[in-house]
Amino acid sequence: MAENLHELLPADFGTGTFIGRALSPDGPCVIAVRSGQLFDLTEECPTVSGAIERRCFTGGRAMGLVEEGLPQGWSLLSPIDLQAVKASGVTFAISAIERVIEERARGYAGRAAEIRAMLEEKVGAIREVVPGSGEAMRLKQLLIDQGMWSQYLEVAIGPDAEIFSKSPVLSTVGAGAQIGVRSDSSWNNPEPEIVLVCDAAGEVVGATLGNDVNLRDFEGRSALLLSKAKDNNASCSIGPMIRLFDGGFGIDDVRQAHVDLHIQGPEGYVLEGTNDMTQISRDPLDLVAQCLSEHHYPDGFVLFCGTLFAPVQDRDAPGAGFTHKVGDVVTISSSRLGRLPNTVTTSKDAPAWAMGIGAFIRNLTARGLAGRI
Template identity: 65%
Template structure:
């Protein structure tokens, strides 16, 4: 089934923005730029978005006119919109907001059992909520708070990354596995407590320079991670569990890192049974500066094809859905919309990782399609 791209998903000032993405053609995926409502194939100059982001001035690249933005589709069609990421490693930061830190401790103490969450939430909020919101991670005040929490028997590995010197940085998804706007996202079929994580995603090139930003859904399984932090891989990295898009907005004179620092995110979930959940996040409440998270990701590591970094989420849904005290969890058929005015709207429908379209286009497939295009071009 083919779904047409909704132009309302573009940033509100998209005419002044430089937007980079990827489109699947009959011969394979190509990087594109969006200019004046037209989609331009720039693969002759930049075969991948990783190559594009390494250029001194990616916004100036010339391209072959493909189609109007309205002609893009998802699921099928001659111009199928993909995630804007290709060869970049997909990394993510966790516990970068006080609210998410408290929720991770709740998961840990509840051992992944949603029925216990409400009582634990009230206790933790009363004891550590104010302190964790005001402290600067890695500071002397944070060290004193840590000592006090240890003495009170309240310490947690999640509080370590929330207020300690080292941020939590993990690998979210394999190269080329991220989905884009309109695709079905997946949660494990054996998960009973899960939620979306609406986030801003920074994109860095091979030199570690941040070149732009986009939106992401870091789908999370609260029951799995709550049972054990060692299950983080199963909680985070599953088929169709990472969505990014709709486009990367490249940094320029009119949009930069300060716009990321001050970004506002809105989340709307519409369930098949008529349920609706709304949430809001403000990036100015993040506990570590976005560039500090980039620095820690690059510390003693290299990314020769660049990387994308999820910056973490303030959103932690506690609104009950079916049963009092159990909070929120996804149902198949949920439609998740993540919106930020200057980045656009990322929309995805929820299914299970088993039922989502299998990921079957890997790095070798990309290389083969590129080789075939070059051969045709002579």
């Protein structure tokens, strides 16, 4: 799915500063976009993680106008490298209800519609409360008394957010890559999200788009299968590039963002939806603080903020809801962050993850760059 870089970046890319990665014939390179120009920062900062820590966003080798694209033989990568990949779940009321549906359906999509109708009436009040507040705790007790409580409602309205590790370091894929769902999953979906990019101290320096590919059948059978539902080959897509915070783009733009989803199926099926960040139940900076907590992230971290979008539109059979097919083209977009397109395959058939930390360091060493990380 080759696309020109300027078609992936937002329309106002000429007014912003972006940083990311591309694969050259020699190996991964750090690239930046400033004032509509493309720069190679690799000689000064061979990792995005290091560039963020040292605020190495200027300078670099000029590569031409963004409209001219990447050099021949180069391709866009996920814009992160050594950062930990974290994610927050159940940060929207709608997604909380959908997680409870998965739990009560025991991962069987055919029961979802019936359970959804019942739960909407019973637990719809979670939309109105602030997580961790006294009102939320009173609602919790009421739901417990009614036999409606769930571990998912605990993280939806309780004091502690759900924060989990999504994907190993260097395993994420970028715009245009294939994304993977397990070949033995029969109920799964994309999750269009904003991804905050943080330095080692937890300061948010920018944002990008992400697809937290999710297996609803696995997680629905048991929350202890979360890692199996979330962390699979090619199951985490990030891109196209990181938009750095500046005077024209910041955390308030993240809070007001709309993240759109478009799925084009190989059989002509079309699904569209929107993740409206104004409806998030926990402020993005609160999620970052909970992710940082008492942890240390020496190479920084990125944090998926969660999504309110959970597709319930039937695809094949009435009441069966949505699940991916191989060949689905998934495009996540937002006006200030650009477009993140990917094509669905199975995790078994997706390109193997080959450049782990060891291979990455060996590549940088061979290029005389390892000492500059």
